[in-house]
Amino acid sequence: MGPATLLRRVKPAPFEYHSPESVEEACELLSSLDDAKVLAGGQSLIPLLNFRLARPAHLIDINRVGALDRIYERDGGVAIQALARQAAVEDSDLVARVCPLLSDAVRLVAHRVIRNRGTVCGSIAHADPASEIPAVLLALGGSVVARSARGVRTIAADDLFSGVFETSLAPDELLVEAWFPAIRGKHAIVEESRRHGDFALAGAVRADDRLVLFGVASTPVLADPADPVKGLDPSGDLEATPAFRLHLVRVLTDKAFAA
């Protein structure tokens, strides 16, 4: 490859880059632009751009929006704003005290170097079916705050995850905050993956008597602890057959409820 080629070398498909400095400006952009994608930590979106699996016309980078990285106590739980990095949540004494289940879950997300950039709200908006944080939000019965030029609304976790990488956020809405209720009772998050830091083949979250499974359906799903595989039809791939995933669900549920 000659020097001229290297000088032009880019991986993502063409996009127009926007770097708003306030939530209002970001919402204005989201409402006026077609085919726009929000860039927060970028630890899932940038790989998709590099592979050109995602080709948004506009990229709205919210990293220069001020005062959007707070972690604070609210309504008997903990609120995590859109630019709070997973590493900051991992290190937060407040999160450890109010919602230790979230502290445990964040440590299972990839590696520390990824968590230095990745955000909790980004994991929720991305809605990977094998992701830990959406499952924790659902198990705790948390919610998210969505802002747009039209106003503000709260979406309960039960109404948020609609499919693989799909949420009920509207195209003009920005997820500005996630809220995780406090947990004082028994809780656990357990998962099985081929390598440390990989996406889970299957995982289980327990919050008191509630069980949520992840990696085994198109979204995180509520399940009956007494019969966790009921109604499940997980997909198979090179790493795990459907039968093996069902086996993992039984084993992980037992582990989560053994404590």
Add this chain to the structure above:
Amino acid sequence: MKVNGVEHPAPHDARRLLSDHLRHDLGLTGTHVGCEHGVCGCCTVLLDGAPVRSCLMLAVQAEGHDVTTIEGLARDGEPLHRVQQAFHENHALQCGFCTPGFVMSVTGLLARNPHPNALEIEEGISGNLCRCTGYASIRRAVEQLAR
């Protein structure tokens, strides 16, 4: 953005990754590029002191921030940085492709936790892949630094 203490002009193209910007625009080829989707860890640099994947950031996002690459740890003619020295003493590299990423990850780990235990060391280097299978000697190098 400041790279290794030197101010550089803004990247021309918003589509340019930080890794490609460092290598092709600034000529800092010590930052290696392996998988280009955040798995291998070869492109790890410090952003304001914390290790990040330079292939998972746009170069424009580093504007106004401090970036440290492997070239910034010890300048030409200077003695090796203590992490480089420990890797040298423990034969913690073979082909060397993964080494800049490991050294930057370990530098970030020790800045946050100067005395990691064995488990914390394993966790700290778990995001970097070495395909020469040299993990035992890499672990030894970090254990030496952690004492």
